[in-house]
Amino acid sequence: MTKKNISELMLEVGSQAKLASHVLACALTQQKNQALDEIADALLKNGDQLLVANQRDVNIAKQEGLAQPMIERLTLNEAVIERMADGVRQIVSLPDPIGEIDNLCYRPSGIKVGKMRMPLGVVAIIYEARPNVTADAAALCIKSGNAAILRGGKNAFYSNQAISNCIKMGLTKAKLPQYAIQVLSTTDRLAVNHLVKMTQYVDVAVIRGGRGLVESVDSAANIPVIKHLDGICHVYIDQYADLDKAFAISMNAKTQCYSTCNTMETLLVQEDIASTILPKLAKGYWEKRVALRGCERTCTLLGDKVVPASILDWSTEYLAPILSIRIVSDISEAIDHIHTFGSLHTDSIVTENYNHAQRFLREVESASVMINASTRLSDGFEYGLGAEIGISTNKIHARGPVGLEGLTNQKWIVLGDGHLRN
Numbered sequence: 506m507t508k509k510n511i512s513e514l515m516l517e518v519g520s521q522a523k524l525a526s527h528v529l530a531c532a533l534t535q536q537k538n539q540a541l542d543e544i545a546d547a548l549l550k551n552g553d554q555l556l557v558a559n560q561r562d563v564n565i566a567k568q569e570g571l572a573q574p575m576i577e578r579l580t581l582n583e584a585v586i587e588r589m590a591d592g593v594r595q596i597v598s599l600p601d602p603i604g605e606i607d608n609l610c611y612r613p614s615g616i617k618v619g620k621m622r623m624p625l626g627v628v629a630i631i632y633e634a635r636p637n638v639t640a641d642a643a644a645l646c647i648k649s650g651n652a653a654i655l656r657g658g659k660n661a662f663y664s665n666q667a668i669s670n671c672i673k674m675g676l677t678k679a680k681l682p683q684y685a686i687q688v689l690s691t692t693d694r695l696a697v698n699h700l701v702k703m704t705q706y707v708d709v710a711v712i713r714g715g716r717g718l719v720e721s722v723d724s725a726a727n728i729p730v731i732k733h734l735d736g737i738c739h740v741y742i743d744q745y746a747d748l749d750k751a752f753a754i755s756m757n758a759k760t761q762c763y764s765t766c767n768t769m770e771t772l773l774v775q776e777d778i779a780s781t782i783l784p785k786l787a788k789g790y791w792e793k794r795v796a797l798r799g800c801e802r803t804c805t806l807l808g809d810k811v812v813p814a815s816i817l818d819w820s821t822e823y824l825a826p827i828l829s830i831r832i833v834s835d836i837s838e839a840i841d842h843i844h845t846f847g848s849l850h851t852d853s854i855v856t857e858n859y860n861h862a863q864r865f866l867r868e869v870e871s872a873s874v875m876i877n878a879s880t881r882l883s884d885g886f887e888y889g890l891g892a893e894i895g896i897s898t899n900k901i902h903a904r905g906p907v908g909l910e911g912l913t914n915q916k917w918i919v920l921g922d923g924h925l926r927n
Contacts, residue, residue: 514691515699518654519706521684522627526652529685530624534601536679537647541597544675545590548640551671552586558667559636566660574764578635579660589637589668593644595891602909603650606918614927617920622913624650626708629700630894631722633658633714639668641892642711643686647676649912652685654700654707658714659692666690701726711907713895716822731907733872733898735822735848736766738880741773741839741865743856748782750877751855755786757879758853760793764824766896767851767873767883771819771829773839779832780806787811795826802832819846836861840868847871849898851883851905872898872905 529537548555559581566576602622609619628651630642639657646653657665669688676683689696701710704727712719712732723730740758742751758769774783779802787807790797798814799807811830818829819842833839836854843852853875854865862876873883883905885893890908897903903911 511691511693511695512699515696515703516706518687518689519627519700519703522652522654522687523706525682525685526624526627528682529647529652530603530626530650532650532681534603536681537601537650538597540647540675540679540681541593541644542675543678544640544644544672545593547671547674548586548590548593548668551667552583555581555586555664555667555671556583558663559661561663562636562661571660575660579664581636581664585637589640592637592641592892596644596648596909599648599891599909601648602913607915609920614924615921616924619918619920620915621918622910623916625912625914627652627654627706628912629654629656629707629710629728631656631697631700631710631712631714631718632895633660633718636661636664636668638713639665639688640672642894643668643672645892645894645909645912646686647681649909651912653687655686655688656697656700657688662692697722698725701728701730704728711895729902731895731897731899731903731911733766733848733850733896736768736850736896737771737820737822737846737848738767738769738850738883739771739773739839739843739847739852740769740880741833741836741843741852741854742775742778742782743836743839743854743858743861744775744777745858745861746775746778746782746855747857747877748778751782752785752789754853754855754877754879756789758881759790759795759828760826761879761881763826765881766822767880768824769828769853769880770821770823771831771842771846773831773833773842775836775839776802776832776834779803783807783830783832790828793826795828797828797830799830800832803830806832822848836864840865843869843871849900850896851875851880853878853880870900872896 605622607620632638665688672686673683709729712722719732797811798818799811804811814829849871851873852869852871885906885908893906
């Protein structure tokens with residue numbers, strides 16, 4: 506497409522989404538749930554078509570030399586399609602947040618004041634690789650009353666178009682506008698630049714992907730962006746930790762999955778227990794082929810198998826079997842380290858000391874702060890959100906896993922009976 510054609514396409518997409526958003530915002534819960542059930546049915550009934558489209562994406566990815574882990578994330582099979590449909594149905598079972606009224610109370614003037622939850626409007630969602638995100642994002646937006654414009658990665662283009670057809674079928678059967686959810690039919694990067702500047706049509710953008718994608722979209726956007734750049738997550742083992750818990754949590758936080766944003770990248774250990782817990786942990790990590798990088802004291806304690814950590818290591822999201830370890834004097838130094846090098850994603854303390862636990866909760870500013878739990882639990886499904894549209898490290902609006910409530914806002918409502926201001 507030419508630059509002019511891209512511009513015209515995006516204006517058309519934006520205007521259609523805006524009109525559809527007004528309809529979806531007023532849709533009853535029953536109608537939205539019907540659409541989701543119909544989408545789940547369509548995914549299952551059209552599984553063969555999804556697999557054909559996905560195989561086309563996989564073949565192209567192999568020809569272009571895409572890394573094997575990325576190809577695995579891209580690949581659909583019958584089991585993945587079933588999980589995709591199940592994920593959509595799980596959202597049906599969640600309470601509809603739209604119209605909820607909070608904190609309704611009388612004021613001295615006699616009026617009643619409260620807040621009502623409402624959709625954001627039109628949500629642009631920009632993401633990479635996994636095609637199942639298309640179904641999750643569409644379902645969350647429908648249930649929360651938002652129209653959505655979805656732009657998946659080019660590697661999943663044909664898969665996303667096939668999933669889009671299933672979404673349109675579900676919306677049509679539920680008598681909702683098919684333009685409520687639009688998957689862009691172009692992979693041209695100019696489309697994204699237009700999308701995040703269309704303030705007249707788009708209310709917020711959600712970005713899921715690597716640092717390069719997030720930074721480029723965020724810098725180009727004229728609309729609010731829900732994002733996180735890095736998942737530099739920490740576990741701090743306090744001197745008052747239960748060492749069995751500390752071992753299990755520290756192993757799980759790093760080795761349960763290496764490629765996720767909630768995987769621990771730095772382990773902080775209080776100096777009084779370092780000589781007791783670290784050799785055991787190092788043995789466990791080496792058995793799982795995790796490379797260790799440590800501060801000077803860690804290297805002295807654990808020997809030559811630990812590579813000295815550079816200043817860059819403390820601020821690196823490895824997404825790989827690599828772990829940085831630092832021995833700290835106390836909880837204050839641990840918190841200072843997190844403030845200096847953390848990414849406001851997820852941080853955990855392992856301790857049996859109530860005061861230390863409460864201090865960690867209060868002072869660490871991350872979107873998720875944990876006591877005696879693995880950072881891998883920082884997830885929309887684990888938090889009871891059913892699914893998530895992404896994880897936000899923003900300090901405004903939604904923080905942490907963004908589910909239905911994160912796709913809404915609140916407006917003030919006032920109930921009166923001819924009340925006037927004196």
